[in-house]
Amino acid sequence: xxxxxxxxxxxxxxxxxxxxxxxxxxxxxxxxxxEKVETAIRELGYIRDVAAANLAKGxxxxxxxxxxxxxxxxxxxxxxxxxxxxxxxxxxxxxICTIEVPAFDPAALVxxxxxxxxxxxxxxxxxxxxxxxxxxxxxxxVHAGFPIVTLVSDLTxxxxxxxxxxxxxxxxxxxxxLLGRFLGxxxxxxxxxxxxxxxxxxxxxLEGFTAVMAEEFPDLAILPVLEGRxxxxxxxxxxxxxxxxxxxxxxxxxLGAGNRGLIxxxxxxxxxxxLTVIAHELTTHxxxxxxxxxxxxxxxxxxxxxxxxxxxxxxxxxxxxxMIDAQERIxxxxxxxxxxx
Amino acid sequence: xxxxxxxxxxxxxxxxxxxxxxxxxxxxxxxxxxEKVETAIRELGYIRDVAAANLAKGxxxxxxxxxxxxxxxxxxxxxxxxxxxxxxxxxxxxxICTIEVPAFDPAALVxxxxxxxxxxxxxxxxxxxxxxxxxxxxxxxVHAGFPIVTLVSDLTxxxxxxxxxxxxxxxxxxxxxLLGRFLGxxxxxxxxxxxxxxxxxxxxxLEGFTAVMAEEFPDLAILPVLEGRxxxxxxxxxxxxxxxxxxxxxxxxxLGAGNRGLIxxxxxxxxxxxLTVIAHELTTHxxxxxxxxxxxxxxxxxxxxxxxxxxxxxxxxxxxxxMIDAQERIxxxxxxxxxxx
DNA sequence: GATTTTTTGATTTACGTACATCAAAATTGG
DNA sequence: CCAATTTTGATGTACGTAAATCAAAAAATC
Numbered sequence: 001x002x003x004x005x006x007x008x009x010x011x012x013x014x015x016x017x018x019x020x021x022x023x024x025x026x027x028x029x030x031x032x033x034x035e036k037v038e039t040a041i042r043e044l045g046y047i048r049d050v051a052a053a054n055l056a057k058g059x060x061x062x063x064x065x066x067x068x069x070x071x072x073x074x075x076x077x078x079x080x081x082x083x084x085x086x087x088x089x090x091x092x093x094x095x096i097c098t099i100e101v102p103a104f105d106p107a108a109l110v111x112x113x114x115x116x117x118x119x120x121x122x123x124x125x126x127x128x129x130x131x132x133x134x135x136x137x138x139x140x141x142v143h144a145g146f147p148i149v150t151l152v153s154d155l156t157x158x159x160x161x162x163x164x165x166x167x168x169x170x171x172x173x174x175x176x177x178l179l180g181r182f183l184g185x186x187x188x189x190x191x192x193x194x195x196x197x198x199x200x201x202x203x204x205x206l207e208g209f210t211a212v213m214a215e216e217f218p219d220l221a222i223l224p225v226l227e228g229r230x231x232x233x234x235x236x237x238x239x240x241x242x243x244x245x246x247x248x249x250x251x252x253x254x255l256g257a258g259n260r261g262l263i264x265x266x267x268x269x270x271x272x273x274x275l276t277v278i279a280h281e282l283t284t285h286x287x288x289x290x291x292x293x294x295x296x297x298x299x300x301x302x303x304x305x306x307x308x309x310x311x312x313x314x315x316x317x318x319x320x321x322x323m324i325d326a327q328e329r330i331x332x333x334x335x336x337x338x339x340x341x
Numbered sequence: 342x343x344x345x346x347x348x349x350x351x352x353x354x355x356x357x358x359x360x361x362x363x364x365x366x367x368x369x370x371x372x373x374x375x376e377k378v379e380t381a382i383r384e385l386g387y388i389r390d391v392a393a394a395n396l397a398k399g400x401x402x403x404x405x406x407x408x409x410x411x412x413x414x415x416x417x418x419x420x421x422x423x424x425x426x427x428x429x430x431x432x433x434x435x436x437i438c439t440i441e442v443p444a445f446d447p448a449a450l451v452x453x454x455x456x457x458x459x460x461x462x463x464x465x466x467x468x469x470x471x472x473x474x475x476x477x478x479x480x481x482x483v484h485a486g487f488p489i490v491t492l493v494s495d496l497t498x499x500x501x502x503x504x505x506x507x508x509x510x511x512x513x514x515x516x517x518x519l520l521g522r523f524l525g526x527x528x529x530x531x532x533x534x535x536x537x538x539x540x541x542x543x544x545x546x547l548e549g550f551t552a553v554m555a556e557e558f559p560d561l562a563i564l565p566v567l568e569g570r571x572x573x574x575x576x577x578x579x580x581x582x583x584x585x586x587x588x589x590x591x592x593x594x595x596l597g598a599g600n601r602g603l604i605x606x607x608x609x610x611x612x613x614x615x616l617t618v619i620a621h622e623l624t625t626h627x628x629x630x631x632x633x634x635x636x637x638x639x640x641x642x643x644x645x646x647x648x649x650x651x652x653x654x655x656x657x658x659x660x661x662x663x664m665i666d667a668q669e670r671i672x673x674x675x676x677x678x679x680x681x682x
Numbered sequence: 683g684a685t686t687t688t689t690t691g692a693t694t695t696a697c698g699t700a701c702a703t704c705a706a707a708a709t710t711g712g
Numbered sequence: 713c714c715a716a717t718t719t720t721g722a723t724g725t726a727c728g729t730a731a732a733t734c735a736a737a738a739a740a741t742c
Binding site for chain 2: 718719720721722723726727728729
């Protein structure tokens with residue numbers, strides 16, 4: 001049988017109350033006594049029964065998700081996954097709420113974080129906007145003892161406990177290699193459609209993409225990036241225009257949202273030529289386009305995994321428990337038409 | 342606050358003992374009374390606190406993993422992941438043991454299953470050997486109330502509660518498309534290295550591979566399958582021989598284990614020609630080969646995820662709880678040198 | 683050495699559920 | 713209607729931990 005607090009008390013030759021004081025860092029225990037108890041804990045291999053402790057404490061985990069108010073499929077999907085998680089709240093003892101902040105607005109994000117820190121949340125998951133003031137606020141909150149994880153978009157250099165999202169540089173590199181290999185000996189130009197170069201994920205994807213292209217596929221030239229602001233209409237216009245202007249385009253990399261417009265443009269303008277197209281995020285639209293060969297590969301991050309991972313990590317941090325690193329790594333999914341879920 | 346058994350009792354106008362009898366399917370409750378309680382449960386949205394229940398019951402989850410005694414990297418990795426899970430036993434209330442059975446031996450597997458069913462396990466995870474007698478035994482145990490999940494290799498058509506593994510037909514199809522697209526306009530022959538055509542996973546991968554090859558890449562001809570018995574030495578010999586004999590080989594698909602031998606053969610015999618190679622399972626060897634361009638892509642199933650998923654599912658089934666389907670889908674990982682973990 | 687302060691012990695209640703016991707009530711059979 | 717049976721209630725203990733209270737002991741202070 002697993003040792004209990006009673007066993008620790010007996011082994012250390014102290015009372016239950018003292019063991020409790022040590023375990024829960026309560027004051028009023030002499031240094032030597034604390035040592036005795038800690039030794040007993042180590043020697044018996046005592047592990048606190050978190051379930052019993054939570055029961056006794058009546059503990060719940062109030063968690064906050066801070067999301068940008070962006071109107072695209074991916075954010076809708078992410079929201080949906082959070083709602084799923086909320087449905088599981090009862091069983092998981094979580095109490096989840098979401099807060100929307102204007103996208104790309106560091107000041108607004110900082111304001112929300114400040115306000116939250118007054119309250120009681122035992123964990124915050126946020127889609128980070130990459131700015132020094134955000135980093136400073138996050139660091140301060142972490143120091144104050146708030147578990148914080150970044151979601152989808154990281155805040156490198158900050159003290160956030162964990163990042164639940166994909167490695168976007170690797171994603172860009174992977175896209176480049178896939179595109180380069182799919183094109184084989186063909187030469188020509190590559191159009192890149194992004195949302196905005198102000199977004200860190202997009203910058204990183206582009207960075208990885210251009211790096212591999214330059215290193216390994218010198219016959220393919222990257223055209224100036226089209227910034228579609230993750231808007232289908234703008235994306236459509238930009239891509240249609242680029243295709244009309246430039247007959248040398250042999251491939252397209254869409255690293256942001258707004259793929260609905262991209263797909264429409266491809267179907268209108270590229271019926272005759274054989275373009276190789278790689279896009280991000282699996283949605284109804286990109287899925288259909290993959291199946292009808294308009295798109296050749298989709299890179300995806302699983303929003304459900306990201307949300308569940310963020311929750312697991314925040315709970316573990318709140319309890320001071322370790323996490324299973326391999327389990328929390330968010331993988332870059334590569335979908336061809338053959339391995340769609 | 343979440344409703345408790347007390348609330349149910351009050352709402353239904355019965356005593357706590359009666360609620361308990363209903364909840365735990367104990368006898369001695371009149372039909373009408375049972376209905377009243379069940380109505381109250383539904384109306385209050387009562388959810389049993391599994392943690393408290395487990396505490397009261399002193400419940401642990403005795404789980405058994407049945408694995409084939411195969412000596413290859415993948416099975417070693419799987420074993421390692423199970424050992425990791427055993428280390429987490431205390432925190433997860435599991436009590437995991439593994440049983441090795443001779444590989445490809447339905448009778449031995451059936452014998453082990455029969456013996457287990459005498460015992461107390463509340464769940465069995467097994468790498469299935471595909472045979473009618475195994476199916477029959479599994480169905481019988483499932484009927485008798487044992488949660489059973491298949492791991493890595495499925496037992497289609499049986500009543501197993503879940504399959505924690507990848508879709509091998511999709512894996513084969515994906516390999517074919519990757520190989521076909523990577524080769525582009527090149528024509529030639531494709532060598533396929535398998536472990537054994539007696540193993541269901543390998544048959545399925547080959548099936549998916551040949552299907553897509555035939556449909557979409559008619560210029561690539563598949564050579565007769567080389568059966569390397571998942572043994573590096575045999576694999577080396579077979580591949581070296583095939584490469585020496587046949588100058589028309591432009592691609593290799595290795596769908597089983599023994600990749601160490603394959604890689605050695607490729608380095609010896611294929612320095613001059615540009616082969617495109619796709620292999621299964623990420624190991625130290627395949628990883629190194631991917632990085633030095635001997636292999637172009639690796640298809641992988643994450644053994645850690647499979648083990649953790651199997652445990653989660655078995656626990657949920659033992660408690661009669663639902664599972665999160667999306668969470669338990671084992672994905673086919675595609676690794677290029679850019680997105681290695 | 684007496685007093686104050688700090689540390690420790692003993693004990694109790696609580697969390698939400700499981701399970702057992704025994705008595706009381708309701709139902710059924712004759 | 714009485715006896716036998718089934719159903720229900722009341723109550724207590726247990727699981728492992730948290731948290732509180734109050735008394736007792738030890739240590740520190742003067």
